[in-house]
Amino acid sequence: MNLLSLLIDQPGRKAAVWIRVVWMLLLATLLCVGVMSWAAGFSRGSWESVWKYRDVFWKGWALTIVISVLSLLLSTLIGIIVALARRSRIVPLRSAALLYIDVVRGMPLLVLILFLYYVVANGMGLQDRLVAGILILSLFGGAYLAEMIRAGIESIPASQLESARAIGFTPWQTYRIVIVPQALRQILPPLTGQFASLIKDSSLLSIIAIGEFTLAAQQVNSATYRTLESYLPLTLGYLALTLPISLLSKFLEQRLRYES
Amino acid sequence: MKLEVLGITKSFGSGTECRRVLDDLSLSVEFPHVLALLGPSGSGKSTLLRVIAGLERPDAGSLILDGKQAPLSEKEPILREYRRTLGVVFQAFNLFPHMTAFQNVTVPLITVHGLDEREATQRTLEVMERLGMAEHGQKYPAQLSGGQRQRVAIARALASRSRFLLFDEPTSSLDPEMTAEVLMLIAELKEIGTPILLVTHEMGFARKIADQVAFLAAGRVVEQGAAVAFFNNPQSLVAQRFLAKVLAY
Numbered sequence: 001m002n003l004l005s006l007l008i009d010q011p012g013r014k015a016a017v018w019i020r021v022v023w024m025l026l027l028a029t030l031l032c033v034g035v036m037s038w039a040a041g042f043s044r045g046s047w048e049s050v051w052k053y054r055d056v057f058w059k060g061w062a063l064t065i066v067i068s069v070l071s072l073l074l075s076t077l078i079g080i081i082v083a084l085a086r087r088s089r090i091v092p093l094r095s096a097a098l099l100y101i102d103v104v105r106g107m108p109l110l111v112l113i114l115f116l117y118y119v120v121a122n123g124m125g126l127q128d129r130l131v132a133g134i135l136i137l138s139l140f141g142g143a144y145l146a147e148m149i150r151a152g153i154e155s156i157p158a159s160q161l162e163s164a165r166a167i168g169f170t171p172w173q174t175y176r177i178v179i180v181p182q183a184l185r186q187i188l189p190p191l192t193g194q195f196a197s198l199i200k201d202s203s204l205l206s207i208i209a210i211g212e213f214t215l216a217a218q219q220v221n222s223a224t225y226r227t228l229e230s231y232l233p234l235t236l237g238y239l240a241l242t243l244p245i246s247l248l249s250k251f252l253e254q255r256l257r258y259e260s
Numbered sequence: 261m262k263l264e265v266l267g268i269t270k271s272f273g274s275g276t277e278c279r280r281v282l283d284d285l286s287l288s289v290e291f292p293h294v295l296a297l298l299g300p301s302g303s304g305k306s307t308l309l310r311v312i313a314g315l316e317r318p319d320a321g322s323l324i325l326d327g328k329q330a331p332l333s334e335k336e337p338i339l340r341e342y343r344r345t346l347g348v349v350f351q352a353f354n355l356f357p358h359m360t361a362f363q364n365v366t367v368p369l370i371t372v373h374g375l376d377e378r379e380a381t382q383r384t385l386e387v388m389e390r391l392g393m394a395e396h397g398q399k400y401p402a403q404l405s406g407g408q409r410q411r412v413a414i415a416r417a418l419a420s421r422s423r424f425l426l427f428d429e430p431t432s433s434l435d436p437e438m439t440a441e442v443l444m445l446i447a448e449l450k451e452i453g454t455p456i457l458l459v460t461h462e463m464g465f466a467r468k469i470a471d472q473v474a475f476l477a478a479g480r481v482v483e484q485g486a487a488v489a490f491f492n493n494p495q496s497l498v499a500q501r502f503l504a505k506v507l508a509y
Binding site for chain 1: 313315341343344346350352354355356357358367368371372416
């Protein structure tokens, strides 16, 4: 093995995984050391003022997890229903599903939050910010999930459905035994990616004063005037949630691949 | 096995695009083992198989199997019950790729035919053994050769004790070696005794294995009779031309 092969490699090759891992760790360490040494240059005691607010961080972080998990569940439910509506034989149902998907996907999440919270939720008398926030995030994620689920269902060849019919499966058995397991394998990688997006997107709920992770960091910042010390934990906190999911997604992508 | 088809008509599309694939087709035939449906492409033989299999509803006409009327025009649940009594083997095998060969056979036995797990396993083992697939049970379809996949598909049909097997061009997506393998298998099935309806392009094979032959053209049965007689001395002009063309090479 020559020195050059540690540096140059074809993307997509499998052989030298460990070289890539070493590089990844090396660069990550460099980044950390860089930021840390920069932060250490600040006046002594700058971290202490933020440390006092660690409970605020923890609570915000925990709330972000709660919001993400609940929104994931709810948006999956919405996604399944809308995907089925998209495939329905009833035309208005199909149109409604399409309208929902196009409108939601055509709007910035921030605008959606502002509109749905200040106009719709307030108009309907929904006072609980947290509930409203989770609902809005679920509606947003549901539109994307619906299209993923639909793509997953449609990726199953007609011959499979024909076979199911010939065997005598009922429509429900066909979904349970033939469609869902195959569709799930197809969409699990993008699904996990969508979960990571949901976690990141939940930061925008700070705009309607939900005390999640981002708002917590903003509050600590305005109380201490320590910008880096407030926002560095914020970035690390999100990465601690999203990086494992991204790894899981890559793992699933390799694990679930099968020839058909 | 006695198969009576009475005036079955089936069209696809509508308006000016409408194509009548089966045109008031009637056929009455009794055969011990294998009935081959032959004919040029577009003659309607695959559609006839799909109608008999209950996968396609005819616009008109009826079907009588061993003296009993098949519920082809009934509601879906009744049609489904009917389909469960038959075994269809498709051109492209259509196994479920996310299940092992073994599961492909067992799962329908449990969910559709209501066997308990022990019975289903028992019966699957028997059938797989008989088809020489016992040691491949834990493999996924992607890990099997074309011929082996076809065997699993046949095992699936046999395990449910189908009264009748329908083969829709079972070899047309296989290379010559696998074609030979599958044809050998179908010849073996003759021994098992389940009657077979076979749509095929393999004239040599049909000649060897079929008892009775029905020759279709333009959505009608042009000629039918014992296989030997048909191949040695076709009566109709269409069949004579067809055989001359196909057997020339």
